[in-house]
Amino acid sequence: MADYDTIVVGGGISGLLSALVLSKHGKKVLVLEKDDILGGNCNSYMVDGFQVDTGPHAITHLREGPLRRLMDEYFNYLPFFVDYGHYYVRTDKGLTKIPSNVKEFVTFDVLPRKDRLLLSQALTKAMTQMTFGMLDGEQPVYDYLPKGLSMDTHDFVNAIAYFLSGKSMKETSVNRVLYGSSFMRDSVSVDVFKDEEILPDPSYASQITDMLSKYHLMDHLSSLGRLATNKVAYAQAYPRGGLKSLLNAVLYSMPDTVRIKTGSRVIQILNDGEKVTGVSTDTDSYSSDTVVYTGFAKHLPSLVQLPPDYVADLSRIDQTLSLTIWLGLKQKMKEFDYTGSEVWFRGGAYWAMPISNYDESLAPEGKQLVGFTFVIDDKNDIENEKKNALGLIMKAVPGIENNIEMTHYQLTIPEKAAVTINGYFAGIRSPVKNLYLAGTDTDKRSMGVTRAAYSALELLKAMKEDKNI
Template sequence: MENYDSIVIGGGVSGLLSALVLSKSGKKVLVLEKNRKLGNNCNSYLVNGYQVDTGPHAITQLHEGGPLRYLMENYFDYIPAFVDYGDYFIRDKDGLKEVPTTLTGYLTMDVLPRKDRLIIAQSLTKMLLSWQFGTDISNISVYQSLPWNTLSSDTKEFMDTFSYFLSGKSAKETSVQRMFVGGGFIEEDIEKDITHENSEHQYIDKFKRMSYVSRLLNNNKVNYNQYYPRNGLKAILNAILYSLPETVEIKTNTAVEQIITENNTAKGVLTNEGSYFADTIIYSAFAKDLPRYVTDLPASYVSDLSRIKQSKSLTIWLGLDEEFEEFNYTGGEVWFKQKPFWAMPISNYNKSFAPAGKKLVGFMFSIDENSSLESEKSDAYETILRVYPGINKHIDMIHYQMTVPEKASMAINGFIAGITTPVKNLYLVGTDVDERSMGITRAAYSIVKLITVLRKEQIPNL
């Protein structure tokens, strides 16, 4: 039997960030990871000389007051280098066009019929104004916000595609509010989490919401404020690992079998290697799976966790034997007709990601869970060949990844678990406990929430 101050279940980015902030306050921390490697979706590795990430990523909200920036400046021993992400584009038969960030942009976006562009602009204006004046639009779907049956098939595919990449679900399940805020257009800061000044922050939230609406209605281009780590996702992982004090112990290949509770208080964990005990348990695995490890959770809480919706994605990484002019840009592109995808040529950020004279591009597809994986892989690959004629002659490497990009999709009538649980001293972190932003930034928001809760309940000096 071993005792620690804190035990962290899961060695992904959320779990490791939790261990970092706890250990920096002087706590003895144990991290338990069931897999052989750490990082999960925040990692990079080599495939035949190419450095691939675990799915294409853009890191949002690295401005002062953003969650990852806050954690790096306060807890990291060194901060990795980031480069500007670039722009987002839509690809059609005529090439690349910038994704609109203003209502004028939607009106002039000629990849869609003019009539549909007018409908989208009018509908978005209506929703934005309602939102500005305090209407809750979080449970109004993109589908409901538009006269869907009057739209062309291309426009329906376009709206579905952007819904999938913002929430992991179709336009029928994606909140129209998520269309406005999910891509990092709004730069929330973490003042409300750190200071508890809720009444003041409500004013700040309203001000920012009105400012955002004003920018869209006045045709001011929105600043995406998105970046990419110069040395790939592993640079973020390595920075966290480098910053961990010696008071952190990490055990890989160690699967948690049970969270030990007594009188509705978490006391420790039972693993395939033995039992470990601590005053604080941080669970960074899938919140949806928590009832597997705690058998006496309230039925209402178990029911809520069952409402967490997830989605899967398939990434195809292609190594190309030449520069291939179709990918001479930095940023991301979206193909929305038939089988939609998001593409990102990451070797344009760092040429060392591909062998000399070659290029590395990632293509992320949303998966139909009713189809077989092999069918999805085949359809996705054939889509790439169709969109980029002649690319098959230049493929030097192909690598497939299946991931769950967010542990909870931001879908209508879904559930976000929150940091605290019905069990004392048991806390949740990750992309299923905070709805802000996406990916690593969303995970970082959850850690800031954790800091706030633990400062109040257990660790004032955190």
């Protein structure tokens, strides 16, 4: 008899969610994590009195997404979530809310008026075409942009593309921007089409409304339109106590039938030529009926022999390297007097979150903690990238340099696969029987923790179909 029903390789959020789900379906599970701590990219730790996260995080799709389903179904303890707030863009004039629907876009005065009109027309066209199945959305954002936009507007669209996919607008699909930014899901409402001001031709509005009635799409689209304002707070949040509160909620919910070993790197996945039989670490071997691998799918061929076609597919997985700079501020700054996050896009781009505004205990009394994330090129000199990134922050927030008491750098790969146009996603099943994959390179929907949660649900489905549950 095998030592365990299932061995989960990797104790990041994907592995732990998988272990939780499987154990609650009666499985005896072993989790093996190579590092000395659990959580992977989903954790928090102390630096000079400030509690930093592994990158600034917004937990998304909390109302009805996959994490919500897992929490409702399998968690014994729930993190306390604080409303996320808003997304802003920072310019020399301060902060402006990023539009979350076409109407708001028209008054978004960060960009020149002419560009706003061109962009809202392009957005309206893309949303309409998408609604009626006339656009597959897989073309690059760059190709879909109207001609004659200013450089500034190009930089803005590029910054948003980097934020949503980790890649430039030439490698990001129209789909990713429309769905990832919630434009599609949140703002395809009838009022959008009724607003004649934003449409190229006023008669277009009534044509669209007529079409919607004809195809009985009115009710459907109106219900999607309930999010038609920038109310991200209803759907997104930050866990009070930091990102580790989410990790701890998973760990506290784990039944006794789960054993977790840190400092255990899996070096081989064992099989009998037909199906998996267990795994080996540097020091031990464990037998099991099924194995769930949640490390980089790209690295799977170094652990087990796989068919060449599959190995070739895995090598197509595209990734993004990110740099986060955490700044501990001596005093709170009026520039960061908000909850949510900000994007800067001039002369370089960052995404920033003042996380101690959600929970003051993350910074020493009277101080503030802000995380700034950059997408960087791993071919460049990293020290230079750090210097440039810090320089950009100082340009965006004049005076901040006099107020910094802690600087902490993190180099991370936020998701194991970036959602690019020709990128590859591994899926849940491997070619080896009873060897499954989970994690952010198996499911392209959404991003980050939400994507990890999707993968745990898909794993459950696949194992049920294979009669392994």
